[in-house]
Amino acid sequence: MEVNFLGGASEVGRLGMLLRHQGATLLFDYxxxxxDPPKYPLEAPPVDSFFLTHSHLDHCGMVPVISRxxxxxxxxxxxxxxxxxxxxxxSIKVSKAEGFPQPFTKQDIRTMxxxxxxxxxxxxxxxxxxxxxxxxAGHIPGSSMFEMVGHQTVLFTGDLHTINTQLVWGAHPVKxxxxxxxxxxxxxxxPDRLSTEDAFLGKVQEVVERGGVALVPCFAVxxxxxxxxxxxxxxxxxxxxxxxxxxxxxxxRHPSYLRSLKKLKNALRRSRVVRSYHGREKxxxxxxxxxxxxxxxxxxxxxxxDRLKEDPRNAVILTGFQVDGTNGRSLxxxxxxxxxxxxxxxxxxxxxxxxxxxxxxxxxxxxxxGCDPSKVILMHGDARERLAEALEGRECLLPKEGxxxxx
Ligand SMILES: [Zn+2]
Numbered sequence: 001m002e003v004n005f006l007g008g009a010s011e012v013g014r015l016g017m018l019l020r021h022q023g024a025t026l027l028f029d030y031x032x033x034x035x036d037p038p039k040y041p042l043e044a045p046p047v048d049s050f051f052l053t054h055s056h057l058d059h060c061g062m063v064p065v066i067s068r069x070x071x072x073x074x075x076x077x078x079x080x081x082x083x084x085x086x087x088x089x090x091s092i093k094v095s096k097a098e099g100f101p102q103p104f105t106k107q108d109i110r111t112m113x114x115x116x117x118x119x120x121x122x123x124x125x126x127x128x129x130x131x132x133x134x135x136x137a138g139h140i141p142g143s144s145m146f147e148m149v150g151h152q153t154v155l156f157t158g159d160l161h162t163i164n165t166q167l168v169w170g171a172h173p174v175k176x177x178x179x180x181x182x183x184x185x186x187x188x189x190x191p192d193r194l195s196t197e198d199a200f201l202g203k204v205q206e207v208v209e210r211g212g213v214a215l216v217p218c219f220a221v222x223x224x225x226x227x228x229x230x231x232x233x234x235x236x237x238x239x240x241x242x243x244x245x246x247x248x249x250x251x252x253r254h255p256s257y258l259r260s261l262k263k264l265k266n267a268l269r270r271s272r273v274v275r276s277y278h279g280r281e282k283x284x285x286x287x288x289x290x291x292x293x294x295x296x297x298x299x300x301x302x303x304x305x306d307r308l309k310e311d312p313r314n315a316v317i318l319t320g321f322q323v324d325g326t327n328g329r330s331l332x333x334x335x336x337x338x339x340x341x342x343x344x345x346x347x348x349x350x351x352x353x354x355x356x357x358x359x360x361x362x363x364x365x366x367x368x369x370g371c372d373p374s375k376v377i378l379m380h381g382d383a384r385e386r387l388a389e390a391l392e393g394r395e396c397l398l399p400k401e402g403x404x405x406x407x
Contacts, residue, residue: 053158173370
Protein backbone atom coordinates (compact mmCIF):
# COMPACT_ATOMS: atom_id res chain seq x y z
CA MET A 1 0.00 0.00 0.00
CA GLU A 2 1.35 3.44 -0.92
CA VAL A 3 0.30 7.07 -0.42
CA ASN A 4 1.19 10.27 -2.27
CA PHE A 5 0.01 13.77 -1.39
CA LEU A 6 -0.88 16.00 -4.34
CA GLY A 7 -1.13 18.92 -1.93
CA GLY A 8 -1.95 19.85 1.64
CA ALA A 9 0.55 17.62 3.46
CA SER A 10 2.94 20.26 4.84
CA GLU A 11 0.44 23.14 4.66
CA VAL A 12 -3.21 23.86 5.37
CA GLY A 13 -5.11 23.91 2.07
CA ARG A 14 -5.33 22.31 -1.42
CA LEU A 15 -5.48 18.79 0.06
CA GLY A 16 -5.34 15.64 -2.07
CA MET A 17 -4.07 12.18 -1.09
CA LEU A 18 -3.64 9.22 -3.46
CA LEU A 19 -3.81 5.72 -1.99
CA ARG A 20 -2.66 2.77 -4.14
CA HIS A 21 -3.87 -0.65 -3.04
CA GLN A 22 -4.16 -3.94 -4.95
CA GLY A 23 -3.91 -2.22 -8.33
CA ALA A 24 -6.55 0.42 -7.52
CA THR A 25 -5.81 4.14 -7.17
CA LEU A 26 -8.05 6.04 -4.78
CA LEU A 27 -8.09 9.80 -4.18
CA PHE A 28 -9.14 11.49 -0.95
CA ASP A 29 -10.19 15.16 -1.26
CA TYR A 30 -9.01 17.49 -4.02
CA UNK A 31 -9.06 21.15 -3.06
CA UNK A 32 -7.60 24.56 -3.74
CA UNK A 33 -6.06 27.15 -1.48
CA UNK A 34 -8.53 30.00 -1.96
CA UNK A 35 -5.96 32.81 -1.87
CA ASP A 36 -5.46 35.73 -4.23
CA PRO A 37 -4.61 34.16 -6.70
CA PRO A 38 -5.64 30.61 -5.66
CA LYS A 39 -3.06 27.82 -5.35
CA TYR A 40 -3.80 24.43 -6.90
CA PRO A 41 -2.72 20.87 -6.01
CA LEU A 42 -0.55 18.72 -8.29
CA GLU A 43 -2.34 17.14 -11.22
CA ALA A 44 -4.27 13.99 -10.32
CA PRO A 45 -3.85 10.83 -12.41
CA PRO A 46 -7.02 8.94 -13.47
CA VAL A 47 -8.43 7.38 -10.28
CA ASP A 48 -10.78 4.47 -9.63
CA SER A 49 -12.74 6.14 -6.84
CA PHE A 50 -12.79 9.51 -5.12
CA PHE A 51 -13.69 10.21 -1.48
CA LEU A 52 -14.71 13.70 -0.35
CA THR A 53 -14.54 14.37 3.38
CA HIS A 54 -16.36 17.72 3.43
CA SER A 55 -17.45 20.86 1.65
CA HIS A 56 -14.67 23.38 2.30
CA LEU A 57 -12.88 24.64 -0.81
CA ASP A 58 -9.47 23.45 0.39
CA HIS A 59 -10.94 19.92 0.19
CA CYS A 60 -13.56 20.09 -2.58
CA GLY A 61 -12.43 23.00 -4.79
CA MET A 62 -11.03 20.82 -7.61
CA VAL A 63 -13.55 17.93 -7.69
CA PRO A 64 -15.06 18.86 -11.11
CA VAL A 65 -11.60 18.37 -12.66
CA ILE A 66 -11.65 14.68 -11.65
CA SER A 67 -14.96 13.87 -13.28
CA ARG A 68 -14.00 15.78 -16.44
CA UNK A 69 -11.03 13.41 -16.93
CA UNK A 70 -12.84 10.12 -16.46
CA UNK A 71 -16.07 8.67 -15.19
CA UNK A 72 -15.18 8.14 -11.53
CA UNK A 73 -17.48 7.40 -8.61
CA UNK A 74 -17.37 10.40 -6.26
CA UNK A 75 -18.37 9.35 -2.76
CA UNK A 76 -19.60 11.68 -0.06
CA UNK A 77 -22.56 12.50 2.14
CA UNK A 78 -25.43 14.22 0.28
CA UNK A 79 -25.20 17.39 2.40
CA UNK A 80 -21.50 17.70 1.50
CA UNK A 81 -22.30 17.61 -2.21
CA UNK A 82 -25.18 20.08 -1.93
CA UNK A 83 -22.95 22.63 -0.16
CA UNK A 84 -19.97 21.90 -2.45
CA UNK A 85 -22.17 22.77 -5.44
CA UNK A 86 -22.88 26.22 -3.98
CA UNK A 87 -19.16 26.84 -3.33
CA UNK A 88 -18.01 25.58 -6.73
CA UNK A 89 -20.54 27.74 -8.60
CA UNK A 90 -19.43 30.70 -6.51
CA SER A 91 -15.74 30.02 -7.16
CA ILE A 92 -16.40 30.35 -10.93
CA LYS A 93 -18.01 33.76 -10.28
CA VAL A 94 -15.09 34.86 -8.07
CA SER A 95 -12.52 33.75 -10.67
CA LYS A 96 -14.31 35.72 -13.38
CA ALA A 97 -14.57 38.83 -11.20
CA GLU A 98 -10.92 38.67 -10.12
CA GLY A 99 -9.54 37.53 -13.48
CA PHE A 100 -8.06 34.21 -12.19
CA PRO A 101 -7.80 31.21 -14.51
CA GLN A 102 -10.59 28.78 -13.63
CA PRO A 103 -9.62 25.08 -13.79
CA PHE A 104 -13.20 23.92 -14.54
CA THR A 105 -16.44 25.11 -16.12
CA LYS A 106 -20.13 25.00 -15.20
CA GLN A 107 -20.42 22.02 -17.55
CA ASP A 108 -17.74 20.23 -15.48
CA ILE A 109 -19.84 20.82 -12.35
CA ARG A 110 -22.85 19.24 -14.12
CA THR A 111 -20.66 16.26 -15.08
CA MET A 112 -19.52 15.99 -11.46
CA UNK A 113 -23.13 15.79 -10.30
CA UNK A 114 -23.71 12.85 -12.67
CA UNK A 115 -20.93 10.87 -10.93
CA UNK A 116 -21.99 11.43 -7.31
CA UNK A 117 -22.53 8.41 -5.06
CA UNK A 118 -24.18 9.33 -1.76
CA UNK A 119 -23.00 7.63 1.41
CA UNK A 120 -24.26 7.97 4.97
CA UNK A 121 -22.55 7.57 8.34
CA UNK A 122 -22.45 3.87 9.24
CA UNK A 123 -22.58 2.80 5.55
CA UNK A 124 -20.09 0.21 4.41
CA UNK A 125 -19.16 -0.90 0.88
CA UNK A 126 -16.37 -2.71 -1.03
CA UNK A 127 -14.06 -0.39 -2.98
CA UNK A 128 -10.49 -0.91 -4.19
CA UNK A 129 -9.93 -4.04 -2.12
CA UNK A 130 -11.18 -2.36 1.06
CA UNK A 131 -14.40 -2.47 2.98
CA UNK A 132 -15.02 1.25 3.38
CA UNK A 133 -16.92 2.58 6.39
CA UNK A 134 -18.03 6.18 6.84
CA UNK A 135 -17.86 7.98 10.21
CA UNK A 136 -18.65 11.53 11.31
CA ALA A 137 -15.58 13.80 11.57
CA GLY A 138 -17.37 16.33 13.82
CA HIS A 139 -15.95 19.25 11.80
CA ILE A 140 -19.06 20.56 9.99
CA PRO A 141 -22.42 18.96 9.06
CA GLY A 142 -21.78 15.97 6.76
CA SER A 143 -17.99 15.92 7.32
CA SER A 144 -16.70 12.35 7.12
CA MET A 145 -13.79 10.14 8.07
CA PHE A 146 -13.21 7.12 5.83
CA GLU A 147 -12.21 3.84 7.46
CA MET A 148 -10.59 1.54 4.87
CA VAL A 149 -10.63 -2.02 6.20
CA GLY A 150 -8.17 -4.37 4.40
CA HIS A 151 -5.05 -6.33 5.45
CA GLN A 152 -4.31 -3.11 7.29
CA THR A 153 -7.04 -0.69 8.36
CA VAL A 154 -6.44 2.91 7.29
CA LEU A 155 -8.41 5.84 8.73
CA PHE A 156 -8.43 9.13 6.78
CA THR A 157 -9.80 11.90 9.02
CA GLY A 158 -10.08 14.91 6.71
CA ASP A 159 -10.69 17.91 9.00
CA LEU A 160 -11.57 16.82 12.50
CA HIS A 161 -13.18 18.17 15.66
CA THR A 162 -13.75 16.13 18.78
CA ILE A 163 -15.70 18.53 20.99
CA ASN A 164 -19.44 19.08 20.67
CA THR A 165 -20.33 22.42 19.10
CA GLN A 166 -23.78 24.01 18.71
CA LEU A 167 -24.08 22.60 15.19
CA VAL A 168 -22.54 19.09 15.30
CA TRP A 169 -21.44 16.38 17.74
CA GLY A 170 -17.72 15.76 18.09
CA ALA A 171 -15.99 12.80 16.38
CA HIS A 172 -14.98 9.58 18.14
CA PRO A 173 -11.72 7.65 17.59
CA VAL A 174 -11.81 4.54 15.36
CA LYS A 175 -9.31 1.70 15.95
CA UNK A 176 -6.93 1.43 12.99
CA UNK A 177 -3.41 0.38 11.91
CA UNK A 178 -2.59 3.49 9.89
CA UNK A 179 -4.05 6.85 10.89
CA UNK A 180 -3.91 9.72 8.38
CA UNK A 181 -4.78 12.73 10.53
CA UNK A 182 -5.01 16.49 10.03
CA UNK A 183 -2.61 18.67 12.06
CA UNK A 184 -3.96 22.21 11.57
CA UNK A 185 -3.68 23.08 15.26
CA UNK A 186 -0.52 21.07 16.08
CA UNK A 187 1.18 22.90 18.96
CA UNK A 188 -1.85 25.09 19.73
CA UNK A 189 -4.90 24.61 21.92
CA UNK A 190 -8.27 26.35 21.87
CA PRO A 191 -9.78 28.13 24.87
CA ASP A 192 -12.77 26.37 26.44
CA ARG A 193 -15.65 26.56 23.96
CA LEU A 194 -18.48 27.53 26.30
CA SER A 195 -16.34 30.29 27.87
CA THR A 196 -15.63 31.57 24.36
CA GLU A 197 -19.36 31.65 23.59
CA ASP A 198 -20.02 33.60 26.81
CA ALA A 199 -17.17 36.05 26.14
CA PHE A 200 -18.41 36.61 22.58
CA LEU A 201 -21.98 37.26 23.78
CA GLY A 202 -20.62 39.59 26.49
CA LYS A 203 -18.80 41.65 23.85
CA VAL A 204 -21.90 41.83 21.64
CA GLN A 205 -23.95 43.00 24.63
CA GLU A 206 -21.38 45.72 25.40
CA VAL A 207 -21.44 46.97 21.80
CA VAL A 208 -25.24 47.04 21.65
CA GLU A 209 -25.51 48.81 25.03
CA ARG A 210 -23.22 51.61 23.90
CA GLY A 211 -25.39 52.13 20.80
CA GLY A 212 -23.15 50.41 18.27
CA VAL A 213 -23.57 47.62 15.73
CA ALA A 214 -21.63 44.34 16.08
CA LEU A 215 -20.45 43.18 12.65
CA VAL A 216 -19.69 39.44 12.73
CA PRO A 217 -17.90 38.30 9.55
CA CYS A 218 -18.31 34.53 9.16
CA PHE A 219 -17.50 31.72 6.78
CA ALA A 220 -20.74 30.78 4.99
CA VAL A 221 -20.29 27.07 5.67
CA UNK A 222 -21.07 26.06 9.26
CA UNK A 223 -19.57 29.10 11.09
CA UNK A 224 -22.52 31.33 10.14
CA UNK A 225 -25.03 28.78 11.44
CA UNK A 226 -22.95 28.11 14.57
CA UNK A 227 -22.85 31.83 15.44
CA UNK A 228 -26.58 32.32 14.76
CA UNK A 229 -27.25 29.48 17.21
CA UNK A 230 -25.05 31.13 19.85
CA UNK A 231 -26.73 34.50 19.24
CA UNK A 232 -30.20 32.94 19.53
CA UNK A 233 -29.66 32.91 23.32
CA UNK A 234 -30.04 36.74 23.27
CA UNK A 235 -32.80 39.20 22.40
CA UNK A 236 -30.65 41.21 19.98
CA UNK A 237 -31.89 42.10 16.51
CA UNK A 238 -29.69 39.82 14.38
CA UNK A 239 -29.40 40.20 10.58
CA UNK A 240 -28.06 37.54 8.22
CA UNK A 241 -26.52 38.36 4.84
CA UNK A 242 -24.38 36.52 2.26
CA UNK A 243 -23.90 32.93 1.13
CA UNK A 244 -24.56 31.62 4.65
CA UNK A 245 -28.29 32.04 3.84
CA UNK A 246 -28.16 29.39 1.08
CA UNK A 247 -25.98 27.01 3.10
CA UNK A 248 -28.44 27.27 6.02
CA UNK A 249 -31.27 26.13 3.75
CA UNK A 250 -29.19 23.09 2.68
CA UNK A 251 -28.60 22.15 6.32
CA UNK A 252 -32.34 22.33 7.03
CA ARG A 253 -32.88 19.81 4.21
CA HIS A 254 -30.43 17.34 5.83
CA PRO A 255 -31.40 17.29 9.52
CA SER A 256 -29.69 13.98 10.31
CA TYR A 257 -26.27 15.70 10.11
CA LEU A 258 -27.17 18.32 12.74
CA ARG A 259 -26.90 18.13 16.49
CA SER A 260 -30.34 19.76 16.77
CA LEU A 261 -32.57 20.67 13.83
CA LYS A 262 -34.91 22.40 16.26
CA LYS A 263 -32.21 24.74 17.57
CA LEU A 264 -30.94 25.64 14.09
CA LYS A 265 -34.48 26.28 12.87
CA ASN A 266 -35.14 28.45 15.90
CA ALA A 267 -31.91 30.43 15.32
CA LEU A 268 -32.79 31.03 11.67
CA ARG A 269 -36.36 32.00 12.52
CA ARG A 270 -35.09 34.61 14.97
CA SER A 271 -32.73 36.23 12.46
CA ARG A 272 -33.79 38.68 9.79
CA VAL A 273 -32.55 37.91 6.31
CA VAL A 274 -31.13 40.60 3.99
CA ARG A 275 -32.41 40.12 0.43
CA SER A 276 -31.84 43.53 -1.18
CA TYR A 277 -29.88 46.77 -0.95
CA HIS A 278 -32.78 48.22 1.04
CA GLY A 279 -32.40 45.26 3.42
CA ARG A 280 -28.75 46.15 3.97
CA GLU A 281 -29.72 49.68 4.98
CA LYS A 282 -32.20 48.24 7.49
CA UNK A 283 -29.60 45.79 8.83
CA UNK A 284 -27.35 48.76 9.66
CA UNK A 285 -30.06 49.93 12.09
CA UNK A 286 -30.14 46.57 13.92
CA UNK A 287 -27.84 45.20 16.66
CA UNK A 288 -25.80 42.41 15.03
CA UNK A 289 -24.95 41.63 11.39
CA UNK A 290 -23.71 38.10 10.61
CA UNK A 291 -22.32 38.01 7.08
CA UNK A 292 -19.75 36.55 4.65
CA UNK A 293 -16.82 36.60 4.05
CA UNK A 294 -14.98 35.40 7.07
CA UNK A 295 -11.58 36.88 6.17
CA UNK A 296 -12.96 40.19 4.81
CA UNK A 297 -11.65 39.52 1.31
CA UNK A 298 -15.01 39.88 -0.42
CA UNK A 299 -18.75 39.48 0.01
CA UNK A 300 -21.27 41.80 1.68
CA UNK A 301 -19.03 42.29 4.74
CA UNK A 302 -17.09 44.99 2.85
CA UNK A 303 -20.26 47.04 2.31
CA UNK A 304 -21.03 46.93 6.04
CA UNK A 305 -17.45 47.58 7.08
CA ASP A 306 -17.35 50.65 4.86
CA ARG A 307 -20.45 52.02 6.58
CA LEU A 308 -19.52 51.07 10.15
CA LYS A 309 -15.77 51.70 10.21
CA GLU A 310 -15.67 55.30 11.52
CA ASP A 311 -17.87 55.02 14.62
CA PRO A 312 -15.97 53.75 17.69
CA ARG A 313 -19.23 52.47 19.20
CA ASN A 314 -19.31 49.77 16.48
CA ALA A 315 -17.20 46.60 16.52
CA VAL A 316 -15.94 44.04 14.02
CA ILE A 317 -15.92 40.66 15.78
CA LEU A 318 -13.87 38.07 13.91
CA THR A 319 -14.75 34.43 14.59
CA GLY A 320 -12.26 32.42 12.54
CA PHE A 321 -8.55 32.01 11.89
CA GLN A 322 -7.24 34.81 9.65
CA VAL A 323 -4.73 33.53 7.10
CA ASP A 324 -1.63 35.59 6.22
CA GLY A 325 -2.21 37.83 3.22
CA THR A 326 -5.96 38.30 3.88
CA ASN A 327 -7.74 41.51 4.87
CA GLY A 328 -8.69 39.89 8.18
CA ARG A 329 -5.03 39.29 9.07
CA SER A 330 -4.03 42.84 8.13
CA LEU A 331 -6.94 44.22 10.20
CA UNK A 332 -5.75 42.29 13.28
CA UNK A 333 -2.06 43.14 12.79
CA UNK A 334 -2.19 46.72 11.48
CA UNK A 335 -5.79 47.95 11.80
CA UNK A 336 -6.10 48.50 8.03
CA UNK A 337 -7.76 46.65 5.15
CA UNK A 338 -7.86 46.90 1.36
CA UNK A 339 -11.36 48.31 0.82
CA UNK A 340 -12.28 48.27 -2.89
CA UNK A 341 -8.62 48.84 -3.82
CA UNK A 342 -7.95 51.58 -1.23
CA UNK A 343 -5.88 50.98 1.91
CA UNK A 344 -8.32 52.01 4.63
CA UNK A 345 -7.93 52.41 8.39
CA UNK A 346 -10.73 50.84 10.45
CA UNK A 347 -11.65 53.17 13.31
CA UNK A 348 -14.17 50.99 15.17
CA UNK A 349 -13.28 48.31 17.72
CA UNK A 350 -11.80 45.06 16.39
CA UNK A 351 -12.04 41.81 18.35
CA UNK A 352 -11.46 38.14 17.70
CA UNK A 353 -12.89 34.93 19.20
CA UNK A 354 -11.77 31.36 18.55
CA UNK A 355 -14.73 29.38 17.19
CA UNK A 356 -12.50 26.90 15.37
CA UNK A 357 -13.97 23.73 13.85
CA UNK A 358 -10.62 21.90 14.16
CA UNK A 359 -9.37 19.79 17.06
CA UNK A 360 -6.71 21.54 19.17
CA UNK A 361 -3.32 19.96 19.92
CA UNK A 362 -4.35 18.07 23.07
CA UNK A 363 -7.57 16.84 21.41
CA UNK A 364 -5.54 15.53 18.46
CA UNK A 365 -3.18 13.64 20.78
CA UNK A 366 -6.13 12.15 22.66
CA UNK A 367 -7.77 11.15 19.39
CA UNK A 368 -4.59 9.39 18.19
CA UNK A 369 -4.35 7.50 21.50
CA GLY A 370 -7.98 6.41 21.08
CA CYS A 371 -7.35 5.10 17.53
CA ASP A 372 -4.16 3.40 18.74
CA PRO A 373 -2.50 3.03 15.30
CA SER A 374 0.94 1.51 14.69
CA LYS A 375 1.66 4.27 12.18
CA VAL A 376 0.50 7.92 12.08
CA ILE A 377 0.65 10.01 8.90
CA LEU A 378 0.48 13.71 9.77
CA MET A 379 -1.00 15.98 7.09
CA HIS A 380 -2.76 19.33 6.67
CA GLY A 381 -0.48 21.35 8.96
CA ASP A 382 2.52 23.67 8.95
CA ALA A 383 3.77 22.67 12.43
CA ARG A 384 3.42 18.88 12.21
CA GLU A 385 6.68 18.28 14.13
CA ARG A 386 4.97 19.61 17.25
CA LEU A 387 2.40 16.84 17.05
CA ALA A 388 5.02 14.22 16.14
CA GLU A 389 6.96 15.20 19.30
CA ALA A 390 3.86 14.75 21.43
CA LEU A 391 3.29 11.29 19.89
CA GLU A 392 6.78 10.08 20.82
CA GLY A 393 6.91 6.28 20.81
CA ARG A 394 4.59 5.97 17.80
CA GLU A 395 5.90 5.78 14.25
CA CYS A 396 5.05 9.11 12.60
CA LEU A 397 5.37 9.98 8.93
CA LEU A 398 5.46 13.63 7.84
CA PRO A 399 5.14 13.23 4.06
CA LYS A 400 6.20 15.80 1.47
CA GLU A 401 3.97 16.59 -1.50
CA GLY A 402 4.57 14.68 -4.76
CA UNK A 403 6.34 11.61 -3.30
CA UNK A 404 5.14 8.02 -2.95
CA UNK A 405 5.51 6.42 0.50
CA UNK A 406 5.03 2.73 1.29
CA UNK A 407 2.89 2.24 4.37
ZN1 LIG B 1 -12.59 22.10 6.66
